[in-house]
Amino acid sequence: MKKIKIAIWGINVILLGIVLFLAFGKSNTTEPKYTTYTVKSQSTNYFTGVVQADEKNAVSAEPKSSDEVLASTQVINGQKVMKGQTIFTFYEDMSGEINSVNLEINQINLAIQEVNKNTTKTADDKIELAKDQQNLADAQDKLNKLNKQQNRVVAAPISGTYYKDSEGHSYIYGNPVILGNVNEFSLDKIKIGKNVTVVKNNGKEISGTYSKKDAIPYNNGSVSYYHFQVSTDESLPYGMHVQIKNKSLGYKIPASAVKDEDTVYLLKNNKKHKVILNLTKHGNDYYTKEDIKAGDKLVLF
Incomplete structure (x- = not known):
């Protein structure tokens, strides 16, 4: 026992x-303990926009008076036009006024010829000649205006596309651009000249560029809002709704996680693994689009 x-x-x-x-x-x-940074998803800003004209000018096919008639319409709905191109012509019978002015011009010319017959002109002759020449210029100007009034032409004020709406109003629409709006907290994301990705309503992506943004808000209530424009090489139909996607810088990496400008240490099972990345510095941080993913833990130094 x-x-x-x-x-x-x-x-x-x-x-x-x-x-x-x-x-x-x-x-x-x-095992040693490390201070780490968890890689977050790539930050991408999305905005919405609609394709509209950068300019819109009304043109009228209506006669200006009861004596004027529409002589011709030289465009059709949806037609592309150039600035200065004739769209409508009108006619108003001004033959009576035109004949009267032509008669006045003939009489002034005869008076000028009489004065010019004198090879030696007196001071009075010179004064009379100057008056006749001024009267001739005024009469010719009046004749030009009467001829324009008799055959009035409406030209395209801008280059663009001619449209006539259901109510009979006619417009020239300028270049199609994407118009969007943004609040004051995201205004700094809109940078003129910056490339963006435009996602069409069918999901297809095309390239675009921020071309304009308001300096003054169009609505400054409790939160201010601003308009902006995006231009694309591809012509989009008016009225199309699109998404505007800022190109991401990549995964954000703090400077304290970077060694020798291109090296980070990935922590797995509490062990450091050296990784060399293609890094781009932006501000105080680094960014990369490859060889790393959201959720990875990086050692901070």
């Missing part, structure tokens, strides 16, 4: 030694 008790006591001593060894051994081999 005494031998059994001694054996049990010996086993307990051995077990206690094992426990103490494991406890102290574990505490002496504790």
